[in-house]
Amino acid sequence: MKFAERMAKVSPSATLKLTSKAKEMKAKGFPVISFGAGEPDFDTPQPVKDEAVKCLAAGFTKYTPTSGIPELREAVCRKFKEDQGLDYTPEQVVISCGAKHSLYNLIQVLCGPGDEILIPTPYWVSYPEMAYLAGAKPVFIPTHQSEGFRLKPEALKKAITPHSKVLILNSPSNPTGAILEEKELREIGQIALEHNLICISDEIYEYYLYGGRKHVSIASLSPELKKNTFVVNGTSKSYSMTGLRIGYLAGDAETVKKIGILQDHSTSNPTSISQKMAVAALALPKSYRADVLKKFETRMKRMIELLSAVKGFKPFTPEGAFYVFCDISATGIASEAFCDQLLEKIHVAVIPGKSFGSDKHVRFSFASSEKDIEEGIARIVDWAQCLKRGEDEL
Ligand code: PMP
Ligand code: GLU
Numbered sequence: 001m002k003f004a005e006r007m008a009k010v011s012p013s014a015t016l017k018l019t020s021k022a023k024e025m026k027a028k029g030f031p032v033i034s035f036g037a038g039e040p041d042f043d044t045p046q047p048v049k050d051e052a053v054k055c056l057a058a059g060f061t062k063y064t065p066t067s068g069i070p071e072l073r074e075a076v077c078r079k080f081k082e083d084q085g086l087d088y089t090p091e092q093v094v095i096s097c098g099a100k101h102s103l104y105n106l107i108q109v110l111c112g113p114g115d116e117i118l119i120p121t122p123y124w125v126s127y128p129e130m131a132y133l134a135g136a137k138p139v140f141i142p143t144h145q146s147e148g149f150r151l152k153p154e155a156l157k158k159a160i161t162p163h164s165k166v167l168i169l170n171s172p173s174n175p176t177g178a179i180l181e182e183k184e185l186r187e188i189g190q191i192a193l194e195h196n197l198i199c200i201s202d203e204i205y206e207y208y209l210y211g212g213r214k215h216v217s218i219a220s221l222s223p224e225l226k227k228n229t230f231v232v233n234g235t236s237k238s239y240s241m242t243g244l245r246i247g248y249l250a251g252d253a254e255t256v257k258k259i260g261i262l263q264d265h266s267t268s269n270p271t272s273i274s275q276k277m278a279v280a281a282l283a284l285p286k287s288y289r290a291d292v293l294k295k296f297e298t299r300m301k302r303m304i305e306l307l308s309a310v311k312g313f314k315p316f317t318p319e320g321a322f323y324v325f326c327d328i329s330a331t332g333i334a335s336e337a338f339c340d341q342l343l344e345k346i347h348v349a350v351i352p353g354k355s356f357g358s359d360k361h362v363r364f365s366f367a368s369s370e371k372d373i374e375e376g377i378a379r380i381v382d383w384a385q386c387l388k389r390g391e392d393e394l
Helices: 014-027 046-058 070-084 099-110 126-133 153-159 182-194 223-227 253-264 272-282 286-308 335-346 370-389
Strands: 093-096 116-121 137-142 164-169 198-202 229-234 247-250 314-316 323-327 361-365
Touching: 014 335, 046 272, 070 093, 070 247, 070 272, 093 099, 093 253, 099 126, 099 164, 099 198, 099 229, 099 247, 099 253, 116 126, 126 137, 137 153, 153 182, 164 182, 182 198, 182 223, 223 229, 247 253, 286 314, 286 323, 286 370, 335 361, 335 370
Parallel strands: 116 137, 116 164, 164 198, 198 229
Antiparallel strands: 093 247, 229 247, 314 323, 323 361
16 A cells, blocks of 8 residues: 555654554463553542443444534633633633644644644653644754753754754653753743744643642633643543543634634534533532642652662653653663563563654553562562572573
8 A cells, every 4th residue: 555655754653553563461460560641540530431332322422513612611711720820711712622633633733834833852652643643853862861851952952953843741751751840941932932933832741740730721821821832731641531531722813714714624523522521520519630740759769769779770860740750771681672561571661762862761550559660679679689580581
């Protein structure tokens, strides 16, 4: 088959591929421990599930407005106001089938051939592919573990060309867990304004912040920054609703309208029932998130403690999100081979850093129980001992 040219540069999602391989092996009876999935292991909250039952009973199973039911768009506006003091009207909000879909649509609407999309590395796997799918060029801006994976203003300036159109920010970051502090965001924002760059701020991990840190959205820093920023978020990570596929974005009303048109001719509305479930999720008391955060912080600390003790591993202590990005270069194994070996020999799933733009790293998700964290890393310790003694072929 001869495929469309736009598919030529696009590769499968490593996160989804490895996660489903691990699930498949588990179903076949292998004792797999997965640190792969970027999805909270908690059940979807009961009030959210109850809403689905109500929807079915009421026959809320038909088309809805393409850009989302008014009730959900209003709930999203309230969320932005409460969390960041951001004022948006429902006309500035569009609901999509997951934050991934929001990002995809936005990039389709804004970028095309000749445009460059600035992406700090390490990056979430789908950003470069979304650029390719729009015919645009991803331009990578390196950040380093020794500098806390911070996006430096000088590095940003160096990457800007007359073709630069969009800058993607993801704080807290998947895969590093690094965050951007207000001062850094102000500097980055200033550069974005000077160079007429549109900011896409992917804030899907905003509620996962450790050490009492507070989330800052670049859009909240000035009216000018709000004008040139699109804030992307969703209910997948915050409310254990990954399979229900609700994402949203807020920003310039004209762009939002264009996304509505794109959805009109591609997906139509996100699932009616999921939208109502998202309304219920956004109405949950703050205590729900506080409880989840507490559990994640405990797991993060334990995972860092255990990984730091593995010879040759240099884990980066995350400030947010639920991943540990770990430098494994001292093992001398490239990240994909490392992950293949781990899964095949000791049935532990982790994601190769190569797909996030760093072959020196692998990503561990701590969206798994403490028991699994203890057991999975104990297996890695044993395996690392064998490697050291040369008992295992590389
Ligand atoms: N952004 C980032 C940084 C992510 O890690 C993910 C992965 N879930 C998404 C967006 C998309 O999430 P979803 O489509 O499930 O809302
Ligand atoms: N974003 C999650 C991850 O990084 C889920 C998988 C995906 O959509 O990429 O693992």
